[in-house]
Amino acid sequence: MPDTTDPKLLVCSASFACYLVYKYFEPNNLSAHVVLLLGVPALLVGRLSPQLSFLQQAGAVIFYWSLILVFTATYRLSPFHPLAKYPGPTLGKLSRIYVAYFNGRGDLHRVIRDWHDRYGDVVRIGPNELSFCRADALQPIYVAKSMQKGPYYDTRTGLENITTLDGVRDFSVHGARRKPWVKAMGISALKGYEPILQTKILELVEVLSKRQKETIDISHWMNLFGFDLIGHVAFGHEFGMLKAGEDDDGLMRRVEDGVYATAVLSQTPWILPFIRRLPPAVKAIRDMRHMGATLAQGRTKNGSASKDLFYFLTEDETAAESGATLDEIIADGILALVAGSDTTATVLSHLCYFMLRHPECAERLHKEIDATFPPGEDPLDFSRHADMPYLNACINETLRLLPAVLGGLQRIVKRGSSGATIGPHVVPEGTQVSVHTFSLHRDPREFAPLPDVFWPDRWLAQDTYVLPSGAAVDKAHVTTNRAAFVPFSVGPQNCAGRALAMIEMRAVVCAVMHKFELRRAEEYDLDRWERDVMDAYISLRGKLPVILEQRQGR
Numbered sequence: 087m088p089d090t091t092d093p094k095l096l097v098c099s100a101s102f103a104c105y106l107v108y109k110y111f112e113p114n115n116l117s118a119h120v121v122l123l124l125g126v127p128a129l130l131v132g133r134l135s136p137q138l139s140f141l142q143q144a145g146a147v148i149f150y151w152s153l154i155l156v157f158t159a160t161y162r163l164s165p166f167h168p169l170a171k172y173p174g175p176t177l178g179k180l181s182r183i184y185v186a187y188f189n190g191r192g193d194l195h196r197v198i199r200d201w202h203d204r205y206g207d208v209v210r211i212g213p214n215e216l217s218f219c220r221a222d223a224l225q226p227i228y229v230a231k232s233m234q235k236g237p238y239y240d241t242r243t244g245l246e247n248i249t250t251l252d253g254v255r256d257f258s259v260h261g262a263r264r265k266p267w268v269k270a271m272g273i274s275a276l277k278g279y280e281p282i283l284q285t286k287i288l289e290l291v292e293v294l295s296k297r298q299k300e301t302i303d304i305s306h307w308m309n310l311f312g313f314d315l316i317g318h319v320a321f322g323h324e325f326g327m328l329k330a331g332e333d334d335d336g337l338m339r340r341v342e343d344g345v346y347a348t349a350v351l352s353q354t355p356w357i358l359p360f361i362r363r364l365p366p367a368v369k370a371i372r373d374m375r376h377m378g379a380t381l382a383q384g385r386t387k388n389g390s391a392s393k394d395l396f397y398f399l400t401e402d403e404t405a406a407e408s409g410a411t412l413d414e415i416i417a418d419g420i421l422a423l424v425a426g427s428d429t430t431a432t433v434l435s436h437l438c439y440f441m442l443r444h445p446e447c448a449e450r451l452h453k454e455i456d457a458t459f460p461p462g463e464d465p466l467d468f469s470r471h472a473d474m475p476y477l478n479a480c481i482n483e484t485l486r487l488l489p490a491v492l493g494g495l496q497r498i499v500k501r502g503s504s505g506a507t508i509g510p511h512v513v514p515e516g517t518q519v520s521v522h523t524f525s526l527h528r529d530p531r532e533f534a535p536l537p538d539v540f541w542p543d544r545w546l547a548q549d550t551y552v553l554p555s556g557a558a559v560d561k562a563h564v565t566t567n568r569a570a571f572v573p574f575s576v577g578p579q580n581c582a583g584r585a586l587a588m589i590e591m592r593a594v595v596c597a598v599m600h601k602f603e604l605r606r607a608e609e610y611d612l613d614r615w616e617r618d619v620m621d622a623y624i625s626l627r628g629k630l631p632v633i634l635e636q637r638q639g640r
């Protein structure tokens with residue numbers, strides 16, 4: 087019979103039991119952590135205090151915690167783990183902190199791509215997580231509606247259990263909640279946004295005209311434009327950033343800081359119950375809510391000249407069907423500000439970078455814009471942008487090489503299912519899975535030749551293609567798999583603002599390039615741009631100093 091008063095045996099058994107609770111129930115609330123990590127050792131110490139000195143009691147507690155880590159690590163690296171057969175970095179298999187570290191550094195997209203190059207199509211990037219670089223993984227993971235969003239999205243729920251649209255797991259709740267969005271981004275609503283798009287784009291061209299021949303950070307101006315536009319589209323609100331030339335209220339900074347912190351925290355959601363109680367986190371969340379509430383109150387008081395997103399979320403007939411509370415509507419308004427401003431500004435900035443890098447592409451784009459809109463014609467005739475092949479090829483190529491959301495979007499194989507078939511793999515229940523967009527978009531099986539090179543021609547149907555080197559290639563040797571092109575994701579939880587984003591990006595590129603030539607500022611090394619891009623779920627980026635010159639006759 088084992089001696090049940092033996093302190094070592096007691097601590098080992100308690101620690102093993104605690105490890106089992108974590109393994110099987112994955113508790114993710116503060117009280118459970120407190121009970122398991124503080125309550126149980128406190129009981130142990132109470133029980134052992136007659137036998138052990140104070141120092142020995144402290145040692146027992148440390149031993150208890152260490153053993154939990156040892157059990158966890160041993161199991162995760164053992165051949166008994168359900169994901170043992172999948173290759174991946176050892177530290178990644180041990181803890182998600184490894185991925186969080188690269189996320190914090192900003193280069194997670196490049197790191198995961200390197201892992202796919204080294205380990206293959208499927209990589210175990212976390213203890214319980216697989217990253218796929220296969221086009222045939224998109225359907226089962228995102229389209230089939232059998233996998234809900236994973237714990238990565240726990241950060242989408244704020245302090246008072248208010249969850250934004252992108253954090254809603256249940257497909258039927260999500261479907262209802264998304265209805266007003268679908269209408270707000272439908273053809274007739276988009277027509278309604280055209281006047282504001284026109285006004286804001288003209289304002290952008292005007293403020294840029296005033297700064298010709300100066301070195302300006304075009305990426306900054308795209309951001310100011312993005313916020314001003316979405317302020318109107320979402321809340322009928324004028325932020326006035328373009329006019330001011332600045333982000334006077336620090337809104338952009340707050341959003342970027344929030345995006346970055348959320349991205350890193352999302353990797354280790356078990357930490358959320360602790361973080362949510364820290365004063366700076368509480369303040370940041372409350373500040374954002376306060377801003378949303380102020381915008382919503384302003385919008386309710388002043389009304390709006392046209393049907394904006396707030397109208398669709400609150401007044402349209404689909405609003406009642408959505409089942410969203412006022413707090414959720416406000417949170418979704420903020421989501422629109424974050425999801426709809428930085429993303430398009432990022433893609434527009436990337437496109438400017440590619441134009442500077444490839445002047446021959448800029449020249450072809452200028453030619454197409456000039457042919458479509460000869461002098462005297464309005465480059466903001468939205469009805470013609472979708473039919474400009476080279477413009478759309480340049481936008482697609484930008485979204486392929488540097489999508490605004492670079493990483494994989496986590497889903498989870500349903501618990502209680504017998505696993506899921508993803509491509510040729512049968513993945514166990516409870517596994518977190520994603521397709522890594524950055525890697526897939528540069529996969530030579532899907533985009534060839536030159537998968538890492540900006541080559542818009544690949545998007546144009548031709549019998550013979552001319553490579554940037556001047557060499558001719560027959561179409562049989564060119565692969566452009568549109569089904570593997572997913573910058574807006576796919577399936578029922580794909581980007582709700584895709585149509586608006588495309589209209590906006592086409593129009594801005596047309597208007598800016600119709601008017602200006604872009605030149606790299608001499609002191610700027612273009613190699614910096616891609617190095618500075620950070621994967622923070624939404625990409626963050628550095629400065630792009632350029633000089634604009636008005637084109638002749640414009």
Ligand code: HEM
Nearest residue numbers: 251252425426429430490491495574575579581582583587
């Ligand atoms: C180039 C611009 C954009 C890109 C590349 C982009 C990309 C994406 C992606 C990849 C997702 C899926 C995220 C996930 O599953 O975690 C998403 C979701 C979303 N996007 Fe966009 N987006 C863009 C612009 C916009 C705009 C302009 C808006 C709105 C004004 C918007 C609103 C949303 C919303 C609300 C969701 C959540 C949808 C849901 O969960 O049902 N996005 N976006």
